[in-house]
Amino acid sequence: MTPKPTPIDGFPTSTSRTQAETEAVLLEHIPDPSSPHAKPTLQKNAHMQFLVRNLVQGFPTRYTSQDASQPWLLFWTLQAFSVLQVALDPGNKQKCIEKIMSWQHPDGGFGGGPGQAAHLLPTYASVCALAIVGRPGPNGGWDQINRKKMYDFFLSLKQKDGSFLVAHHSEVDVRGIYCLLIVASLLDILTPELVEGTAAFIASCQTYEGGFASASHPIFTLNGSIPPPPAPRPPLGEAHGGYTFCALASWVMLQPFVALSPEPKPTIDLKNLLRWLVHMQGIEIELGGFKGRTNKLVDGCYSWWCGGAFALLEALGLGGLQNAESDEVPIDSGTGAGVWDDVDDGPFNREALQEYILNAGQHPAGGLRDKPPKNADAYHTLYCLSGLSSAQHHIFPSKVRKQQLVDVWEASEEPNDNIRKDVFSELLSWTEEEGASHIVGGHENRLNATHPLSNLTITHTEGLAEYFYKQKVPVRVRTGKPEAKAA
Amino acid sequence: MTGRPPADDRVNWPQTFLVPAPRLVYNKTTVSNPFRPPGEGFPPFYIVSPSRMPSTTDEDVPLFAEREDWADVQPLEQYEGANPIASIFYTAEYKDATNYFRAIVKSGEKSPRVLELTENIIRQNPAHYSAWQYRYETLLALLPEKFDETPPLLTSELRLMDELAVQFLKTYQVWHHRRLLVPLAKQPMRELAFIKRSLEVDAKNYHTWSYRQWLLASCYGLGAAADEANDDSVIDDAEEVWAGELDFVDAMLSQDVRNNSAWHHRFFVVYGCRGLPSSESERQRIFKRELIYTKQNISLAPSNPSAWNYLRGILKETGNSISVVKHFARLYAFPHGSNEKHDIVDLDNPPPSAEAELPSVQAMEFLADVWEAEAIAKLKTEPKAAKTETDKAVEMWTALANEHDKIRKKYWEHRIRDAHHLLQASA
Structure with a gap:
């Protein structure tokens, strides 16, 4: 049966016309259940070759538009390898390290290429790339990161409303804040001073739709201070998947600081956020892919920005495992027995998202789109794969794991030791629920799990944080629950 | 649509089109130029004309490396000791220009020729944020510290930006550079007109809309007005601008009622930027106006999530219960013929057209939320009635989960579970 198109109500507009065109194309990618190829396969080899080609042979000329995003090109490629369960050989790793270190700015932070100005976005991409290929010691990259200068660079971008410029003379937006917080968390340079007022800024970016906008604009009083709520701090731009991920991840990382902040504490509307996020998932005819804004088209990259955001909601007590573990109430909705109805796998359709990526997101010549x-490109290749991975696995913030990390914490004389411990143990508390993977198309399609905040693997996240916090991370004990089941 | 230049005149506006700016009220605390160098530098008579710029496709244009006026600069290669991994295949022109740019950044030169160099790079790669950053610093160095009339250098920069913004609509830097120029040029009305034109090319461009909102908030927002609270003429200007915004949104939504960016802008204009009006009667007037406006737009295209989200937004913002719209939602939440037909037209609740594809999923969800809210209101005082309302909501969510919106089955089940939790907890 052909799925129903999005209703036009006899009132076509430019939006409904583009939508209908897209639906016509997507319809052709719904597999025929009677065909022997109905079981969708992740073309791992083709994607690997696409990535190797980019890494070894280089990027074609049209990537000149990414010349100021060289750290991103490398991060997307390296992290896509990690998600595909592949590591580079030591020789290529060393080449990557040297290239990354040429992007470090003499005054702190990393730029988009050698001689380019420091910028929060390439700083995230560079540090995360180093988490994958770097190591401690001479020429290993990790010890060559100038953390003191990076911290000063971060402080120099701070604005009165708690936000940060992405670079000097540049815009404020929540992508930059996300990048700053990940890097500062991983490198142990996150201080209360640095992020004072940042949570309130993030909260002000939530729009009436529930998702988050790129930034908000402060209204100053005559003496140059920012009045407390309910003074307006209007969001600039509508709710958007990419900004929502960045804002939500930032909000999660800022929780230890919100706990310490005076009343009235900033708040966000979680219910409205959940509602907006689930509505970003396209309907059957859109193959269950995610869109980035209301009334826009589905796009594979939102598999991560929107699909990946559901794991973050769990850190705030919404959906997923906490929900399943609370007192169960029988569901008398009579929805019938589905394949996965025995497990509460969160509030969105993980199966459909995987099908979108497998059936529509893969380019026949390799790479994802x-x-x-x-065409496929480096950006979509990573975010489709990360989104697919997050739809396959259930990663949740484990209270048990957090306690283990707190128990072995080695106290130091450093200021803010308690908050450091909190940041560290929260960041590394994310744990994969064993036996809870749902892998559409079978085990061959399995990808590595990624950390819901950093979008690095859990191992790479732990490796970098363990080193910079000078802590020992206890070995994870497997509970021996049954292995992942496939549908 | 007054004062609109002909469509083929997008690149170079005639001077007559430049709307004279009202006195700009700009909050000095919002943007400062901490990196502004001391007042040395060149007098601002050097104008970079776009027509003289080398085009990247023109092979006759000499490289910087071939030019005598650049002979004093030693170009800097990007990577010393070729160690190629994940490299980009640059064109010779791009390599040439960026080699010279690296050299200029290193020497710190801020001269007119730097404007030519950065423009060259920007045309080849508008996302080169360092070129933009350095260009801005160079402009600051070349412009006089204070001026009453717009210096030619700034005028030519504004014109160049008009050209580049249309050409590279989706680039952050193009829009941010415009923002940096606003406090210098002090012509926000000119910017509003420009944005309107560029939205005709791309009606949902995120950068364009957020730039418009930034412009309104920083030039006509509460803080900006408070800055010169004693000057009534300034406040009048702002009122005129805000009224114009409402007409502008209306025009955008008439073109495409599903344009979510325009709905968001409406929220920004009506509530987001200025908050609720202080007088109760004014609050009521605006709420009623927005309510009927939204309902009418829903009646045109009932399956439009943008309009339903806006409806939810204004109800929450004004502290109204969503029950206020129960009767209206009911008209759209069931198949045709389910609601009694009335001969008298209810102007407050415009009905769906014959072509509307009912039930509208958005209306179903809305009505279920109304019932849930009514159940919550009755939890303590009328537990039995609360149970009845919950059952109605659950029935609706079940229909969504099983028939009308199956992709979100998990979510509707989550809502059912939550509603049951609530009933149980209060029992």
Whole structure:
């Protein structure tokens, strides 16, 4: 049966016309259940070759538009390898380290290329790339990161409303704040002073739709201070998947600081956020892919920005495991027995998202994409794979794991030791629920799990944080629950 | 649509089109130029004309490396000791220009020729944020510290930005550079007109909309007005601008009622930027106006999530219960013919057209939320009635989960579970 198109109500507009065109294309990518190829396969080899080609042979000329994003090109490629369960050989790792270190700015932070100005976005990409290929010691990258200068660079970007410029003379937006917080968390340079007022800024970016916008604009009083709520701090731009991920991840990372902040504490509307996020998932005819804004088209990259955001909601007590563990109430909705109805796998359709990526997101020549008939590129390859991974696995913030980390914490004389411990143990508390993977298309399609905040693997996240916090991370004990089941 | 230049005149506006700016009220605390160098530098008579710029496709244009006026600069290669991994295949022109740019950044030169160099790079790669950053610093160095009339250098920069913004609509830097120029040029009305034109090319461009909102908030927002609270003429200007915004949104939504960016802008204009009006009667007037506006737009295209989200937004913002719209939602939440037909037209609740594809999923969800809210209101005082309302909501969510919105089955089940939790907890 052909799925129903999005209703036009006899009132076509430019939005409904583009939507209908997209639905016509996507319809062709719904597999015929009677065909022997109905079981969708992740073309791991083709994607690997696409990535190797980019890494070894280089990027074609049209990537000149990414010349100021060289750290991103490398991070997308390296992290896509990690998600595909592949590591580089030591020789290529060393080449990557040297290249990354050439992007470090003499005054702190990393730029988009050698001689380019420091910027929060390439700083995230560079540090995360170093988490994958770097190591401690001479020429290993990790010890060559100038953390003191990076911290000063971060402080120099701070604005009165708690936000940060992405670079000097540049814009404020929540992508930059996300990047700063990940890097500061991983490198142990996150202080209360640095992020004072930042949570309130993030909260002010939530729009009436429930998702988050790029930034908000402060209204100053005559003496140059910012009045407390309910003074307006209007969001600039509508709710958007990419900004929502960045804002939500920032909000999660800022929780230890919100706990310490005076009343009235900033708040966000979680229910409205959940509602907006689930509505970003396209309907059957859109193959269950995610869109980035209301009334826009589905795009593979939102598999991560929107699909990946559900794990973050669990850190705030919404959906997922906490929900399943609370007192169960029988569901008398009579929804019938589905394959996975025995497990509460969160509030969105993980199976459909995987199908979108497998059926529409893969380019036949390798690499992943926004949607057919578009070309594959490095950005979409990573975010489709990360989104697929997050839809396969259930990663949740484990209270047990957090306690283990707190128990072995080695106290130091450093200021803010308690908050450091909190940041460290929260960051590394994310744990995969064993036996809870749902892998569409079978085990061959399995990807590595990624950390819901950093989008690095859990191992790489732990490796970097363990080193910079000078802590020992206890070995994870497997509970021996049954292995992942496939549908 | 007054004062609109002909469509083919997008790049170079005639001077007559430049709307004279009202006195700019700009909050000095919002943007400062901490990196502004001391007042040395060149007098601002050097104008970079776009027409003289080398085009990247023109092979006759000499490289910087071939030019005598650049012979004093030693170009800097990007990577010493070729160690190629994940490299980009640059064109010769791009390599040439960026080699010279690295050299200039290193020497710290801020001269007119730097404007030519950065423009060259920006045309080849508008996302080169360091080129933009350095260009801005160079402009600051070349412009006089204070001026009454817009210096030619700034005028030519504004014109160049008009050209580049249309050409590279989706680039952050193009829009941010415009923001940096606003406090210098002090012509916000000119910017509003420009944005309107560029939204005709791309009606949902995120950068364009957020730039418009930034412009309104920083030039006509509460803080900006408070800055010169004694000057009534300034406040009048702001009122005029805000009224114009409402007409502008209306025009955008008439073109495409599903344009979510325009709905968001409406919220920004009506509530987001200025908060609720202080007088109760004014609050009521605006709420009623927005309510009927939204309902009418829903009646045109009932399955439009943008309009339903806006409806939710204004109800929450004004502290109204969503029950206020129960009767209206009911008209759209069931198949045709389920609601009694009335001969008298209810102007407050415009009905769906014959072509509307009912039930509208958005209306179903809305009505279920109304019932849930009514159940919550009755939990303590009328537990039995609360149970009845919950059952109605659960029935609706079940229909969504099983038939009308199956992709979100998990979410509707989550809502059912939550509603049951609530009933149980209060029992």
